[in-house]
Amino acid sequence: MTWSILYFTILATSSILGIVNFKFLNNSNKAFLLLLLCTIFAEVTAYIIVYVTQKSNFLVYHIFSPLQCAIVFWAYFLDTKKPIFIYVIPVMLVTGLVLSLFIQPLPAFNSYFMEIELLLFCVLALNYFRELLKIENEIQLKDYPLFWINSGLLIFAVVNIFVLGAYNFFIKPENLKNPLLNTVFFYFRFISNCLFYSSFSVAFLVKQNSISK
Amino acid sequence: MGNNTEILLTFVIGIAIFIIMVVFIISFVLIFQKRQEKHRLEKEALKIAYEREILKSQLEVQNQTLQEIAQELHDNIGQLLSVAKIYLNMLEDSVTDENDYIKQTNEIIGQSINDLRSLTKSFDGDFVQQFGLEESISNEISRIRKTKRFTIDLTIIGEKHTIGYEREIVLFRVIQEILNNTIKHSKAKNIKIVLSYIPNAFTLSIQDDGQGFDYGAIQERNISQSGAGLRNIQRRIKLIEGTCDIISEVNKGTKTDIQLNL
Numbered sequence: 328m329t330w331s332i333l334y335f336t337i338l339a340t341s342s343i344l345g346i347v348n349f350k351f352l353n354n355s356n357k358a359f360l361l362l363l364l365c366t367i368f369a370e371v372t373a374y375i376i377v378y379v380t381q382k383s384n385f386l387v388y389h390i391f392s393p394l395q396c397a398i399v400f401w402a403y404f405l406d407t408k409k410p411i412f413i414y415v416i417p418v419m420l421v422t423g424l425v426l427s428l429f430i431q432p433l434p435a436f437n438s439y440f441m442e443i444e445l446l447l448f449c450v451l452a453l454n455y456f457r458e459l460l461k462i463e464n465e466i467q468l469k470d471y472p473l474f475w476i477n478s479g480l481l482i483f484a485v486v487n488i489f490v491l492g493a494y495n496f497f498i499k500p501e502n503l504k505n506p507l508l509n510t511v512f513f514y515f516r517f518i519s520n521c522l523f524y525s526s527f528s529v530a531f532l533v534k535q536n537s538i539s540k
Numbered sequence: 541m542g543n544n545t546e547i548l549l550t551f552v553i554g555i556a557i558f559i560i561m562v563v564f565i566i567s568f569v570l571i572f573q574k575r576q577e578k579h580r581l582e583k584e585a586l587k588i589a590y591e592r593e594i595l596k597s598q599l600e601v602q603n604q605t606l607q608e609i610a611q612e613l614h615d616n617i618g619q620l621l622s623v624a625k626i627y628l629n630m631l632e633d634s635v636t637d638e639n640d641y642i643k644q645t646n647e648i649i650g651q652s653i654n655d656l657r658s659l660t661k662s663f664d665g666d667f668v669q670q671f672g673l674e675e676s677i678s679n680e681i682s683r684i685r686k687t688k689r690f691t692i693d694l695t696i697i698g699e700k701h702t703i704g705y706e707r708e709i710v711l712f713r714v715i716q717e718i719l720n721n722t723i724k725h726s727k728a729k730n731i732k733i734v735l736s737y738i739p740n741a742f743t744l745s746i747q748d749d750g751q752g753f754d755y756g757a758i759q760e761r762n763i764s765q766s767g768a769g770l771r772n773i774q775r776r777i778k779l780i781e782g783t784c785d786i787i788s789e790v791n792k793g794t795k796t797d798i799q800l801n802l
Contacts, residue, residue, distance in 0.1 A: 460575060482565075489554060499546065507544075515558075518558070
């Protein structure tokens with residue numbers, strides 16, 4: 328419960344900062360603010376489903392994950408103006424739909440889609456770092472808001488790939504219900520999520536430069 | 541593998557991933573800053589090279605213009621004055637001039653011809669090339685001495701060695717600019733010029749005992765106000781890869797030190 332409060336506080340703080348500075352945000356950050364609001368909505372819904380109705384909340388993630396992927400790619404497109412990011416969106420939405428309907432339908436957790444999504448996030452983040460190195464101006468790195476979100480996204484993606492990968496493929500079945508292991512996984516995911524969503528706060532506060540300018 | 545070993549391994553790998561990510565991001569920041577610094581230095585070097593080219597062109601144009609003026613003075617005005625002097629000489633021999641007006645006019649024209657020659661040398665960059673920096677400065681000093689308003693000394697220390705024609709002509713123009721400033725603004729009585737030829741370097745010092753000025757205040761003036769002359773001196777010396785220090789205080793005169801490394 329305490330960790331949930333901390334997590335929601337970070338989400339709320341970042342959202343409030345985004346809303347307060349909305350007029351000054353660049354288009355990419357406006358998209359990330361939308362992602363933040365969608366995340367809050369999805370997490371609150373998932374929380375209510377589990378703690379109030381005592382049912383599985385996987386449905387929320389079947390819907391939220393493709394949406395999250397679409398918004399992240401859209402935001403990167405707005406910053407970098409690379410059309411390929413726009414083309415990825417329908418592909419990922421269709422992939423999410425196919426996986427959720429035929430490969431991993433409810434009540435299963437959509438881990439396949441998440442693995443693909445997280446891998447793409449890693450590629451996206453590394454590509455953005457590469458693009459940053461190509462820039463030839465005197466703008467400081469801290470003044471690129473997407474640098475902060477990108478760093479958070481890379482940590483989030485790599486850690487979650489590790490957690491999901493270990494959970495799905497490496498941990499022995501008899502260990503999967505071990506509370507200690509679940510605690511370890513929980514903290515890894517919790518810390519990476521907190522870092523990712525905290526990076527939004529920084530991004531909403533710094534100068535709003537983008538690499539396509 | 542035991543239960544706890546698997547959990548411990550997961551924990552250790554997870555922590556390692558976090559550490560690798562943090563190290564990666566910090567390394568990226570450092571690489572980015574290094575590249576940005578390199579880019580900034582390259583840009584600065586390009587800007588300096590561009591400014592040098594502009595200044596070089598300006599100097600070339602100035603030299604060419606002065607040379608044309610010098611040629612025109614020498615070939616046209618000088619010739620006319622010489623012809624006038626010949627006529628006056630003839631007139632002096634054939635006409636009785638009780639008040640010596642013709643003689644006096646003849647002397648004035650003679651003086652004008654000398655001044656004109658001196659001015660021609662001063663304008664002509666080739667003079668510096670042909671006779672060297674010292675001779676050109678001496679010629680400039682002679683011109684100033686003729687005004688009889690200043691006591692001007694030239695001291696040469698060390699064994700003379702060439703500093704290159706391009707540098708000599710730029711240096712000569714700078715000396716002219718400094719002396720011109722001294723004559724116009726300093727209200728000085730004495731001017732000292734010291735040329736020092738030291739191994740691998742050349743220094744020039746011009747000192748006057750005039751009213752001086754607040755150098756800091758002049759440096760802070762904007763472009764529309766005066767101070768352009770001093771900036772020009774600094775820029776020209778920078779162009780020939782030298783250093784220029786101007787030391788001045790109100791009522792304590794002015795000293796300009798120029799150093800060129802060879």
